[in-house]
Amino acid sequence: MHILKILFKNAxxxxxxxxxxxLSITIAILAxxxxxxxxxxxxxxxxxxxxSRLVTRNAVSLIFTxxxxxxxxxxxxxxxxxxxxxxxxxxxxxxxKNFFANFAVDPKTYLDLYPEFMLTGxxxxxxxxxxxxxxxxxxxxxxxxWKIGDIITLRGTIYPGNWEFVMRGIYRGRDxxxxxxxxFFHWDYLNETLKKTAPERADQIGWYMIGVTNPDLAxxxxxxxxxxxxxxxxxxxxxxxxxxxxxxxxxSNAIITAIRLVSLVVIVIILAVVANTMxxxxxxxxxxxxxxxxxxxGGWRIAGLIVGESLVITMTGCAIGVALTFPTxxxxxxxxxxxxxxxxxxxxxxxxxxxxxxxxxxxxxxxPTYRAIKIPIAEGLRSxx
Amino acid sequence: MENKAPIVEVRHVSKxxxxxxxxxxxxxxxxxxxxxxxxxxxxxxSGSGKSTLLNLIAGIDKVxxxxxxxxxxxxxxxxxxxxxxxxxxxxxxxxxxxxxxPVLTAFENVELPLLLTSLSKAERRAHVEMALRVVNLLDxxxxxxxxxxxxxxxxxxxxxxxxxxxxxxxxxxPTGDLDRVxxxxxMELMDTLNTESGKTIIMVTHxxxxxxxxxxxxxxxxxxxxxxxxx
Numbered sequence: 001m002h003i004l005k006i007l008f009k010n011a012x013x014x015x016x017x018x019x020x021x022x023l024s025i026t027i028a029i030l031a032x033x034x035x036x037x038x039x040x041x042x043x044x045x046x047x048x049x050x051x052s053r054l055v056t057r058n059a060v061s062l063i064f065t066x067x068x069x070x071x072x073x074x075x076x077x078x079x080x081x082x083x084x085x086x087x088x089x090x091x092x093x094x095x096x097k098n099f100f101a102n103f104a105v106d107p108k109t110y111l112d113l114y115p116e117f118m119l120t121g122x123x124x125x126x127x128x129x130x131x132x133x134x135x136x137x138x139x140x141x142x143x144x145x146w147k148i149g150d151i152i153t154l155r156g157t158i159y160p161g162n163w164e165f166v167m168r169g170i171y172r173g174r175d176x177x178x179x180x181x182x183x184f185f186h187w188d189y190l191n192e193t194l195k196k197t198a199p200e201r202a203d204q205i206g207w208y209m210i211g212v213t214n215p216d217l218a219x220x221x222x223x224x225x226x227x228x229x230x231x232x233x234x235x236x237x238x239x240x241x242x243x244x245x246x247x248x249x250x251x252s253n254a255i256i257t258a259i260r261l262v263s264l265v266v267i268v269i270i271l272a273v274v275a276n277t278m279x280x281x282x283x284x285x286x287x288x289x290x291x292x293x294x295x296x297x298g299g300w301r302i303a304g305l306i307v308g309e310s311l312v313i314t315m316t317g318c319a320i321g322v323a324l325t326f327p328t329x330x331x332x333x334x335x336x337x338x339x340x341x342x343x344x345x346x347x348x349x350x351x352x353x354x355x356x357x358x359x360x361x362x363x364x365x366x367x368p369t370y371r372a373i374k375i376p377i378a379e380g381l382r383s384x385x
Numbered sequence: 386m387e388n389k390a391p392i393v394e395v396r397h398v399s400k401x402x403x404x405x406x407x408x409x410x411x412x413x414x415x416x417x418x419x420x421x422x423x424x425x426x427x428x429x430x431s432g433s434g435k436s437t438l439l440n441l442i443a444g445i446d447k448v449x450x451x452x453x454x455x456x457x458x459x460x461x462x463x464x465x466x467x468x469x470x471x472x473x474x475x476x477x478x479x480x481x482x483x484x485x486x487p488v489l490t491a492f493e494n495v496e497l498p499l500l501l502t503s504l505s506k507a508e509r510r511a512h513v514e515m516a517l518r519v520v521n522l523l524d525x526x527x528x529x530x531x532x533x534x535x536x537x538x539x540x541x542x543x544x545x546x547x548x549x550x551x552x553x554x555x556x557x558x559p560t561g562d563l564d565r566v567x568x569x570x571x572m573e574l575m576d577t578l579n580t581e582s583g584k585t586i587i588m589v590t591h592x593x594x595x596x597x598x599x600x601x602x603x604x605x606x607x608x609x610x611x612x613x614x615x616x
Contacts, residue, residue, distance in 0.1 A: 003500065005493075006486075006488075006489070009488040009489065010488060013487075013488055287484075288486060291480075291484045291486070292497075293445070293469065294443070294445055294472060294476075294478050295472070295473060295478070295497055295498045295501070295545075296469050296470060296471075296472045296473020296474070296498060296501050297469065297473075297501065298465075298466050298469040298470070299465065299466070299469075301501075376446065377440075377445040377446070378436075378437075378440045378445055378446045381445075381480070381484070384480075384482050384484060
């Protein structure tokens with residue numbers, strides 16, 4: 001008979017109580033893991049950003065544009081390998097609730113700069129050939145049931161009117177962290193239409209995306225670009241793609257902090273639930289601990305019995321909670337895909353859940369262990385019978 | 386039996402309990418010896434201090450004054466940890482309410498003290514089976530305590546007490562929760578352990594019939610030990 005067997009037998013002595021405690025831990029771990037995944041999803045763009053890419057935008061604000069003429073000057077800057085550009089289109093598909101990111105981009109340079117958006121050679125050629133074409137991510141296409149050749153209409157908000165596009169490709173993400181819910185089309189299509197309908201808005205770029213020759217020199221290249229346009233009509237602010245993405249995330253700092261706090265509160269709740277179970281258990285078993293002590297079990301062994309039992313309960317709940325996290329996150333990600341394009345449960349989230357459970361298991365057993373060790377054997381034995 | 390060398394030497398032992406600011410003397414200047422292989426019955430009215438004295442000899446309570454030497458070791462000087470180790474080797478306990486662990490089988494209950502030893506699984510099994518054979522319960526080794534009668538549970542408790550071959554067996558009212566038949570069986574068993582295996586037994590009891598099996602009876606009254614008596 002091993003001590004582990006005693007731990008399991010003790011842990012499941014009160015089946016209903018233990019089952020309810022494990023259920024509470026399972027739900028709490030599930031909630032904790034999902035909340036952590038939401039935070040990770042917020043940072044997905046940051047995680048997916050490349051060290052070899054810079055973003056140049058108007059120094060005043062992202063909502064102000066930059067002239068198309070900057071492209072050539074940026075391209076000639078030392079350390080720049082490739083330049084692409086784009087505009088946030090903000091089109092609505094049928095209804096406002098069907099939100100997804102849609103951009104007008106320079107297709108050739110954009111696809112070269114973002115190799116993580118993977119198209120077949122045939123799809124890529126078709127996309128590049130047709131100025132009215134667009135490409136969508138796999139998840140987006142699946143969600144709306146779009147097929148190659150379908151004609152999709154977006155209602156413009158920033159650029160009024162109904163805009164028709166022909167689907168020429170469905171891209172797949174190279175990595176797990178690649179957003180597969182984007183929609184991008186030819187910037188030329190947007191610009192040529194604007195030349196006819198709103199010529200004052202033509203030849204204006206939302207932001208430039210720049211590939212550098214050496215990621216280690218990204219900061220110097222960014223400074224060079226901004227120096228080039230110093231005191232011009234539209235001064236620039238160039239930063240790494242990561243910093244650019246973090247700028248977006250920082251707008252939601254209050255929400256992220258709130259979610260972090262709630263995830264911590266969840267852990268405190270588990271601690272209270274397990275501690276309550278362990279206190280009740282140890283109070284009922286104080287006589288048994290006295291028996292173990294009379295048989296020669298020392299303080300450390302008694303502590304091992306109580307902490308071990310607490311860990312059996314918490315880790316069982318944790319294991320079930322973690323196992324349920326993956327399908328639940330998948331379902332959650334599918335439902336909230338437009339808000340969280342990348343919703344993957346990270347290894348760090350599972351790590352936090354396991355470490356938290358271990359800590360809860362140990363902390364919840366501290367008071368019962370102290371009581372069991374400190375109570376005189378004779379007093380403990382008197383509680384029997 | 387009187388001439389046997391003492392295995393337990395109790396010298397000027399006193400013990401008080403504290404209830405708030407009140408100090409209640411339980412044992413007062415107790416001095417006596419217990420010979421090796423002796424079977425001693427401690428009797429006396431409730432609250433006379435006999436269980437306290439048994440607990441002190443077994444090393445599960447601390448004296449306020451005096452010394453207790455068991456097998457040449459002054460147990461009053463041992464730390465909690467050393468005392469726990471000492472108990473695991475030297476003392477076998479038999480309680481009134483058997484005190485078996487309900488989630489463990491008879492076999493597992495008897496095996497418990499052996500988990501503290503360096504014996505292999507096979508060796509532990511051999512020891513447990515031998516102890517259960519002594520108490521004639523080998524066929525019930527897979528039964529849980531609730532599946533056994535009171536007398537059978539007490540026999541399992543005795544098997545657990547003897548499995549480590551301890552120096553002394555201490556029994557606190559071992560027949561207090563048993564019917565007449567079971568009492569007879571348990572006392573026969575303890576007598577056998579004493580006469581055939583030479584175990585030193587110190588037993589607290591209220592039951593004069595149980596005490597009759599002992600070589601000596603010592604009476605405690607209000608914490609004072611009277612003179613030696615034979616059953």
